[in-house]
Amino acid sequence: xxxxxxxxRHKITKRGQNVTFRCDPISEHNRLYWYRQTLGQGPEFLTYxxxxxxxxxxxxxxxxxxxxxxxxxxxxxxxxxxEQGDSAMYLCASxxxxxxxxxxxxxxxxxxLTVV
Amino acid sequence: xxxxxxxxSHVSVxxxxxxxLRCNYSSSVPPYLFWYVQxxxxxxxxxxxxxxxxxxxxxxxxxxxxxxxxxxxFHLTKPxxxxxxxxxxxxxxxxxxxxxxxxxxxxxxxxxxx
Numbered sequence: 001x002x003x004x005x006x007x008x009r010h011k012i013t014k015r016g017q018n019v020t021f022r023c024d025p026i027s028e029h030n031r032l033y034w035y036r037q038t039l040g041q042g043p044e045f046l047t048y049x050x051x052x053x054x055x056x057x058x059x060x061x062x063x064x065x066x067x068x069x070x071x072x073x074x075x076x077x078x079x080x081x082x083e084q085g086d087s088a089m090y091l092c093a094s095x096x097x098x099x100x101x102x103x104x105x106x107x108x109x110x111x112x113l114t115v116v
Numbered sequence: 117x118x119x120x121x122x123x124x125s126h127v128s129v130x131x132x133x134x135x136x137l138r139c140n141y142s143s144s145v146p147p148y149l150f151w152y153v154q155x156x157x158x159x160x161x162x163x164x165x166x167x168x169x170x171x172x173x174x175x176x177x178x179x180x181x182x183x184x185x186x187x188x189x190f191h192l193t194k195p196x197x198x199x200x201x202x203x204x205x206x207x208x209x210x211x212x213x214x215x216x217x218x219x220x221x222x223x224x225x226x227x228x229x230x
Contacts, residue, residue: 042220043206044220095215099212103215103216
């Protein structure tokens with residue numbers, strides 16, 4: 001078990017370009033979460049999946065953002081027409097099933113996006 | 117609705133001194149409470165969690181926290197700080213139906229002076 005893996009670790013892009021990030025959760029985990037963390041702030045929830053179904057999206061997730069988890073394994077987060085305000089650390093987390101006392105979220109190391 | 121307030125964005129202690137990081141929460145349902153630590157340019161690592169049962173919970177690296185319902189608090193403590201404890205600490209709340217959907221506080225940076 002190698003934990004939650006995110007790729008790339010760093011991404012610099014020009015404003016207006018599209019970017020895509022990948023997250024590979026812990027293999028037996030059914031739930032997958034995306035968070036965004038700006039400098040000096042705590043992470044903010046964006047969206048989550050139960051297997052391949054996207055069950056909730058935060059109002060922070062504008063129309064330019066889309067997330068998928070096509071086979072219930074890895075997930076991608078795409079940002080279209082990036083803006084400078086999108087610069088942040090994007091964190092992925094996974095949990096076994098997301099309910100009850102014996103599950104908690106395990107986080108990846110994040111993808112740091114810089115929009116110039 | 118749930119929310120978390122961490123009192124003090126920066127805390128500085130001397131090596132060997134007591135560490136106390138404060139967290140207050142608001143929740144309309146029984147909360148699940150967590151403390152995570154983040155080192156620079158890294159993800160979050162779980163230190164400890166409270167779900168049900170014993171209100172004093174022990175975590176990794178000598179940290180512990182006590183759930184006080186009457187005070188809506190979940191403060192993090194460690195008897196003796198080490199230099200390696202210097203990091204950003206986040207308190208978070210969720211509930212039993214979706215433990216991974218976390219509401220985080222703004223974080224507290226812990227500085228440890230030699």
